[in-house]
Amino acid sequence: MGEKIILLVEDNPDDELLTLRALQQNKIQNKVVVVRDGAEALDYLFGQGGFADRDSNVMPQVILLDLKLPKIDGLEVLKRIRADERTQLIPVVILTSSKEEQDLINGYKRGANSYIRKPVDFTQFLEAAKQLGLYWLLLNEPVPIRELKNDKQTY
Secondary structure, eight states: OOOOOEEEEOOOHHHHHHHHHHHHHTTOOSOEEEEOSHHHHHHHHHTOGGGTTSOTTOOOSEEEEOSSOSSSOHHHHHHHHHHSTTTTTSOEEEEEOOOOHHHHHHHHHTTOSEEEEOOSSHHHHHHHHHHHIIIIIIIOOOOOHHHHHSOOSOO
16 A cells, blocks of 8 residues: 555644654654645645655645644645545644634534644653554555545545
């Protein structure tokens, strides 16, 4: 099936490092592609801009999406992911420090598969990363690639 890529959309360098360390300490060996704003996330997913030479047939297994992003906020990124046939079925986990109830509601309304508030405590964050890896990368059955390419069916 190929490499299971994690797309991490995170503008805060400390949170990026924390997430990468948590994944590493939980022995999650998947390639992690890090983008630092909403526009860069969309460029990566749709193979445009600085990612125009990327093989856009290779999509991430899961997207870890922060909400408070520069250029294009996370909720708008999620909306665009769900609006495009190429990306609409990719699991998106909102990983944010936002405590706004409206962000939670809007995240699910726009199609998030999961919403996780970043714990401040590193031990809790390690456990959250372990569960993310276990579920989304090992247990979850992704949509077959051919369905993503030939999505003419109604779900």
